[in-house]
Amino acid sequence: MGPRARTAIGFAAAALLAATGAAFLPGTASAGTTLGASATEKGRYFGTAVAASRLSDGAYTTILNREFNSVTPENEMKIDATEPQQGQFSYGAAEQIVNHARSRGMSVRGHTLAWHSQQPGWMQNMSGSALRQAMLNHVTQVATHFRGQIVTWDVVNEAFADGSSGARRDSNLQRTGNDWIEAAFRAARAADPGAKLCYNDYNTDNWTQAKTQAVYNMVRDFKSRGVPIDCVGFQSHFNNDSPYVSNYRTTLSSFAALGVDVQVTELDIQGASATTYRSVVEDCLAVARCNGITVWGIRDSDSWRASQTPLLFNSSGQKKAAYDAVLAALNNGTTPTNPPTTTPPTTTPPPTDPPSGSCTATLQDSTRWGDRFNSQVTVSGASSWTVVVSVTPPQKVSATWNGSPSWDGSGNVMTMRSNGSGNVFGFTTMANGNWTRPVVQSCTAS
Numbered sequence: 459m460g461p462r463a464r465t466a467i468g469f470a471a472a473a474l475l476a477a478t479g480a481a482f483l484p485g486t487a488s489a490g491t492t493l494g495a496s497a498t499e500k501g502r503y504f505g506t507a508v509a510a511s512r513l514s515d516g517a518y519t520t521i522l523n524r525e526f527n528s529v530t531p532e533n534e535m536k537i538d539a540t541e542p543q544q545g546q547f548s549y550g551a552a553e554q555i556v557n558h559a560r561s562r563g564m565s566v567r568g569h570t571l572a573w574h575s576q577q578p579g580w581m582q583n584m585s586g587s588a589l590r591q592a593m594l595n596h597v598t599q600v601a602t603h604f605r606g607q608i609v610t611w612d613v614v615n616e617a618f619a620d621g622s623s624g625a626r627r628d629s630n631l632q633r634t635g636n637d638w639i640e641a642a643f644r645a646a647r648a649a650d651p652g653a654k655l656c657y658n659d660y661n662t663d664n665w666t667q668a669k670t671q672a673v674y675n676m677v678r679d680f681k682s683r684g685v686p687i688d689c690v691g692f693q694s695h696f697n698n699d700s701p702y703v704s705n706y707r708t709t710l711s712s713f714a715a716l717g718v719d720v721q722v723t724e725l726d727i728q729g730a731s732a733t734t735y736r737s738v739v740e741d742c743l744a745v746a747r748c749n750g751i752t753v754w755g756i757r758d759s760d761s762w763r764a765s766q767t768p769l770l771f772n773s774s775g776q777k778k779a780a781y782d783a784v785l786a787a788l789n790n791g792t793t794p795t796n797p798p799t800t801t802p803p804t805t806t807p808p809p810t811d812p813p814s815g816s817c818t819a820t821l822q823d824s825t826r827w828g829d830r831f832n833s834q835v836t837v838s839g840a841s842s843w844t845v846v847v848s849v850t851p852p853q854k855v856s857a858t859w860n861g862s863p864s865w866d867g868s869g870n871v872m873t874m875r876s877n878g879s880g881n882v883f884g885f886t887t888m889a890n891g892n893w894t895r896p897v898v899q900s901c902t903a904s
């Protein structure tokens with residue numbers, strides 16, 4: 459099939475999509491070429507941990523910018539990085555990552571506000587109510603500083619003990635009182651009410667293990683008492699001692715059934731088995747509230763466990779078999795089991811009048827979920843174009859594909875430029891309670 463015929467089918471498919479409201483059309487031109495684009499087509503993000511020190515490495519940023527649409531600072535938002543001296547905050551490296559990501563339309567996961575590890579020396583030496591106060595101040599200050607820029611915060615990280623006890627992990631924070639976790643969540647909610655708030659942990663993948671059950675019970679308790687928790691992060695560092703297990707999907711769906719989102723937050727797999735990577739992706743796609751996957755680094759050489767070669771790209775930046783498996787799973791996976799909860803608005807968008815006969819951009823509704831929706835814009839009349847789209851506050855665009863976005867100061871106006879990916883681009887809008895359709899403001903041939 460020649461490219462022309464393929465394009466014609468693409469248009470026909472797009473028309474069918476509009477007519478039927480069908481969610482996905484595997485194999486359309488807009489799907490399937492990068493992890494981020496393919497995940498977005500499934501209503502998910504695909505992210506990676508990023509180290510600020512590597513942003514000057516061109517091979518690294520080439521892969522980052524091409525493949526991923528969510529970013530987690532690997533160390534730069536931890537307590538020792540952001541508050542090295544008590545009351546003196548340091549945000550430079552974190553901001554570097556946030557700016558790199560947001561200027562390219564990637565969303566940011568903030569990691570992490572409260573943790574027993576990587577505490578600065580001054581905090582390690584504290585205890586009791588002084589420590590509790592210092593921890594809450596830290597949560598408040600950091601979440602306030604980045605307010606509006608972080609889609610999801612890991613508010614509390616790794617607060618449960620390994621092994622069969624099902625107990626909280628002993629730490630100076632835990633010794634301030636069992637309610638330290640909920641206190642941290644309340645402080646985070648107050649400081650950044652628009653962000654999703656996650657509890658994040660490792661060795662919580664196996665549904666039958668005590669630690670998994672202990673976290674589950676905490677989340678259930680939080681939900682029943684109105685503690686502001688929105689999501690649970692599963693680090694999912696799989697290795698020979700702590701392997702992927704087939705009940706992982708049960709774990710994800712069981713937590714989701716409590717009324718929280720679930721996210722795979724730090725995925726890496728010793729040896730990078732393509733089969734195991736595929737299973738993880740399929741498990742996430744099978745759970746409606748699994749809204750994204752983050753791998754813990756880009757190339758094997760970027761990994762905290764480099765010798766286990768656990769990532770999707772080898773140290774030369776080439777795609778591994780695991781990459782192909784993940785991409786295929788994202789493209790061919792089952793459609794999310796949360797079909798659109800509400801029929802998308804059916805009003806026909808008026809075609810944009812092209813200024814001085816330049817190009818036309820037509821926006822169509824695509825998939826809609828409980829908290830967000832996708833839109834697809836088809837450009838005709840130019841192969842190289844700039845389209846300006848606006849969303850209505852407090853809506854926020856959380857992901858884009860098949861174009862290069864930039865933003866005005868308000869964050870409500872997105873300028874999308876063609877990037878050689880064709881004439882159809884898309885984006886995900888977090889509704890934040892407002893379901894107004896985004897508006898194409900202009901289309902300019904360039």
Ligand code: 9MR
Nearest residue numbers: 532533569575576615660693724761762
């Ligand atoms: O990948 C991180 C590594 O560079 C740091 O040295 C390490 C220090 O604790 O933290 C690593 O990231 C951890 C993450 O913050 C929490 N879950 C486990 C990750 C791997 O250790």
